[in-house]
Amino acid sequence: MNLRDLKYLVAVADHLHFGKAAKACHVSQPALSMQIQKLEQYLDVQILERSNKSVFVTDLGQKIIARARDVLQGAAEIEDMAAMNKAPYMGNLRLGAFPTIAPYFLPLIVPTISQKFPNLRLLLLEAKTEDLVDKLTRGKIDAALLATTEAPGVLQSYPIFRDEFIFAVPKDHEKASRKSVDKEYLLQQPLLLLEEGHCLRDQALDYCRLSPMSTEYDFQATSLETLRQMIAAGVGATLLPKIAMRPDDGIKYIKIKPAAPYRTISLVWRKSSAKQAFLTELAELMKLCYMRHD
Amino acid sequence: MNLRDLKYLVAVADHLHFGKAAKACHVSQPALSMQIQKLEQYLDVQILERSNKSVFVTDLGQKIIARARDVLQGAAEIEDMAAMNKAPYMGNLRLGAFPTIAPYFLPLIVPTISQKFPNLRLLLLEAKTEDLVDKLTRGKIDAALLATTEAPGVLQSYPIFRDEFIFAVPKDHEKASRKSVDKEYLLQQPLLLLEEGHCLRDQALDYCRLSPMSTEYDFQATSLETLRQMIAAGVGATLLPKIAMRPDDGIKYIKIKPAAPYRTISLVWRKSSAKQAFLTELAELMKLCYMRHD
DNA sequence: CGTTATAATAAGTATAACTTATCGATATGA
DNA sequence: TCATATCGATAAGTTATACTTATTATAACG
Numbered sequence: 003m004n005l006r007d008l009k010y011l012v013a014v015a016d017h018l019h020f021g022k023a024a025k026a027c028h029v030s031q032p033a034l035s036m037q038i039q040k041l042e043q044y045l046d047v048q049i050l051e052r053s054n055k056s057v058f059v060t061d062l063g064q065k066i067i068a069r070a071r072d073v074l075q076g077a078a079e080i081e082d083m084a085a086m087n088k089a090p091y092m093g094n095l096r097l098g099a100f101p102t103i104a105p106y107f108l109p110l111i112v113p114t115i116s117q118k119f120p121n122l123r124l125l126l127l128e129a130k131t132e133d134l135v136d137k138l139t140r141g142k143i144d145a146a147l148l149a150t151t152e153a154p155g156v157l158q159s160y161p162i163f164r165d166e167f168i169f170a171v172p173k174d175h176e177k178a179s180r181k182s183v184d185k186e187y188l189l190q191q192p193l194l195l196l197e198e199g200h201c202l203r204d205q206a207l208d209y210c211r212l213s214p215m216s217t218e219y220d221f222q223a224t225s226l227e228t229l230r231q232m233i234a235a236g237v238g239a240t241l242l243p244k245i246a247m248r249p250d251d252g253i254k255y256i257k258i259k260p261a262a263p264y265r266t267i268s269l270v271w272r273k274s275s276a277k278q279a280f281l282t283e284l285a286e287l288m289k290l291c292y293m294r295h296d
Numbered sequence: 297m298n299l300r301d302l303k304y305l306v307a308v309a310d311h312l313h314f315g316k317a318a319k320a321c322h323v324s325q326p327a328l329s330m331q332i333q334k335l336e337q338y339l340d341v342q343i344l345e346r347s348n349k350s351v352f353v354t355d356l357g358q359k360i361i362a363r364a365r366d367v368l369q370g371a372a373e374i375e376d377m378a379a380m381n382k383a384p385y386m387g388n389l390r391l392g393a394f395p396t397i398a399p400y401f402l403p404l405i406v407p408t409i410s411q412k413f414p415n416l417r418l419l420l421l422e423a424k425t426e427d428l429v430d431k432l433t434r435g436k437i438d439a440a441l442l443a444t445t446e447a448p449g450v451l452q453s454y455p456i457f458r459d460e461f462i463f464a465v466p467k468d469h470e471k472a473s474r475k476s477v478d479k480e481y482l483l484q485q486p487l488l489l490l491e492e493g494h495c496l497r498d499q500a501l502d503y504c505r506l507s508p509m510s511t512e513y514d515f516q517a518t519s520l521e522t523l524r525q526m527i528a529a530g531v532g533a534t535l536l537p538k539i540a541m542r543p544d545d546g547i548k549y550i551k552i553k554p555a556a557p558y559r560t561i562s563l564v565w566r567k568s569s570a571k572q573a574f575l576t577e578l579a580e581l582m583k584l585c586y587m588r589h590d
Numbered sequence: 591c592g593t594t595a596t597a598a599t600a601a602g603t604a605t606a607a608c609t610t611a612t613c614g615a616t617a618t619g620a
Numbered sequence: 621t622c623a624t625a626t627c628g629a630t631a632a633g634t635t636a637t638a639c640t641t642a643t644t645a646t647a648a649c650g
Contacts, residue, residue, distance in 0.1 A: 003299055003371055003374065003375065004298065004299055004300075005297055005298055005299050006298075006607090008371075008374075019627085020627075020628060020629095021626090021627070021628085029607090029608075029609095030608075030609060030610080031627085031628075031629095032608085032609080032610085032628085032629075032630075032631095033607065033608055033609075035628060035629065035630095036607080036608090036629085036630090037607075039629085040606095040607095045374070045375065045378035046378060046382060047378040047381050047382060052627090052628060052629090053615095053616080053627090053628090054614090054615055054616045054617075054626075054627050054628065055616070055617065055626080055627075056627095057627095057628090062377065062378070062381045065377055066374050066377055066378070069370055069373055069374050069377065069568075070370075070374060072370050073367050073370035073371055073374070076363055076364075076366050076367035076370060077297055077302075077367055079363055080297065080302075080339070080360050080363050080364060080367070081297065081339065083356065083359055083360055083363065084339035084340060084341040084356070084360070087341050087356045088340060088341060155449075274363075300638090313596085314596075314597060314598095315595090315596075315597085323638090323639075323640090324639075324640060324641075325596090325597075325598095326597085326598075326599075326600095326639090326640085326641085327638070327639055327640075329597060329598065329599095330598085330599090330638080330639090331638075333598085334637095334638095346596090346597060346598090347596085347597090347646090347647080348595075348596045348597065348645090348646055348647045348648075349595080349596070349647070349648065350596090351596095351597090591650100592649105592650095593648100593649080593650085594647105594648085594649080594650100595646100595647090595648080595649100596645100596646085596647085596648100597644105597645090597646090598643105598644080598645075598646100599642105599643080599644070599645090600641105600642085600643075600644090601640100601641095601642090601643100602639105602640085602641090602642105603638105603639080603640070603641105604637100604638085604639070604640085605636100605637080605638075605639080606635100606636085606637075606638085607634105607635085607636075607637085608633105608634080608635070608636080609632100609633085609634070609635085610631105610632095610633090610634105611630105611631085611632090611633105612629100612630080612631075612632105613628105613629080613630070613631090614627105614628095614629080614630095615626100615627090615628090615629100616625100616626085616627085617624100617625085617626080617627100618623105618624080618625075618626095619621105619622100619623090619624085619625100620621100620622095620623090620624100
């Protein structure tokens with residue numbers, strides 16, 4: 003068996019197409035076909051079901067491919083280790099962030115990071131939490147900014163800061179002149195929310211889980227910026243994370259007292275990552291950035 | 297990078313000798329040397345420190361080799377999956393058992409197993425718990441009979457049976473005529489124990505942890521059979537697992553009531569093992585064997 | 591100071607993987 | 621229905637790579 007064979011196999015599983023898989027592996031289609039045939043021959047099992055029009059993965063194949071991904075990731079981590087050893091602060095860092103933190107926190111940290119690590123190529127990816135966790139565990143990204151308190155088994159997290167929620171209302175709202183509101187009041191308010199899949203939506207619903215009011219609106223904003231526009235336009239109120247606050251945007255931000263709800267923003271990476279030490283350093287740097295800003 | 301290279305590398309790490317490593321890999325020494333050189337060149341780091349007389353592994357090398365072991369194990373598991381798929385009940389099964397269970401439980405189960413799975417080559421290994429867990433996680437054995445209740449992360453366990461402890465005394469012991477003793481009494485007895493490293497010793501000490509008496513003897517038996525001889529010879533008393541009881545061996549076995557201490561014997565294997573399904577079946581079979589005997 | 595043990599190097603050979611060109615089978619569409 | 625396109629498998633020749641044995645270089649040892 004051979005790492006290359008496994009790479010080819012995984013490529014076919016990803017594309018379900020020999021030609022595309024071959025292209026992705028930068029080899030000709032026959033080369034890839036042959037190696038996979040040999041692998042099947044060597045293992046003496048059928049991994050793929052081919053026809054002229056389609057490729058399927060057998061049940062056993064699924065298991066084999068899953069393990070093959072692990073093996074390839076392990077190999078990649080060996081290469082990473084070597085690279086990190088040579089030049090700890092060089093090379094690519096693929097960093098994910100979920101949509102309701104990315105546009106607010108990244109501008110805060112990216113300049114400092116690029117300044118401190120000028121040889122680092124910071125490749126940023128904005129995606130929903132679920133997607134990021136998946137990409138993390140599959141080794142498609144190196145780290146991600148997440149709002150989950152607990153990370154699953156293979157991942158580990160380093161808390162960066164606590165992002166409080168704040169009550170956002172139009173300037174002409176009945177409470178617009180108040181300095182603060184309390185939970186009792188909030189639970190009785192209908193709130194505009196982001197669409198399904200955003201962790202911010204879940205966190206707001208979680209906080210207000212006793213209130214059926216919160217889901218009253220049938221329109222759901224697709225991004226935090228859209229939501230902000232809607233609030234400013236007087237459509238309704240919502241909970242916004244403090245980091246998304248902006249001065250003079252036509253919105254009145256009202257503190258929630260006592261015990262404002264919050265989300266914890268953490269940097270998360272694979273325990274097995276070769277960038278381990280560097281990522282810890284990076285997380286500390288992010289924390290400093292936030293404190294300087296706050 | 298290549299699985300073969302990693303295999304060579306691990307072999308050198310294991311032998312700390314290129315020649316022996318080469319022999320273990322069934323290749324000539326130059327072939328192995330060259331591949332490792334190329335690997336180091338490819339990764340552009342030094343993994344091994346060579347001199348004419350000795351080979352050392354660098355710090356980074358340690359990390360790389362550790363990960364390489366994982367990668368190789370993953371690859372081996374892919375092969376296992378294929379083999380198991382072709383013939384679930386064939387091939388080698390490397391089974392470990394700790395010394396105070398092996399000679400008593402294995403004779404009970406081995407005939408049944410070989411009868412039910414005639415094409416299975418059962419390779420048995422007797423070693424101390426710590427050693428077995430190490431061999432398990434490193435993929436040197438497929439499964440082990442252990443008395444640990446909880447298995448660490450990568451392992452999973454299936455309970456086979458509960459093995460109670462019983463108070464073993466010479467025939468002429470003061471309590472030899474009693475039908476049972478209680479914990480209060482036991483805690484005041486000096487007990488003969490096995491030497492360090494035996495889990496049975498730890499379990500007995502654990503049960504009697506309030507009693508300083510139990511460590512009074514400065515002589516420690518090296519095996520359960522030796523211990524049995526010592527009890528029979530009238531040297532002292534001990535706690536024996538019920539499964540080690542034997543009729544007419546010059547020892548009086550006295551029940552501990554109420555709430556006899558016990559150890560739980562489980563079959564343990566790697567979660568990632570390809571023999572997963574088969575091992576569950578095997579564990580069930582062992583359980584049946586025990587119940588039939590009991 | 592030769593002998594031994596070690597890993598590295600050299601030269602030649604064998605193996606394996608790659609390339610391009612082609613085939614065979616199936617679906618698509620005028 | 622027949623030409624055409626698509627896709628994976630096969631064939632033939634080439635290249636790259638890993639292997640072999642023989643040899644060298646270096647240090648330790650008696």
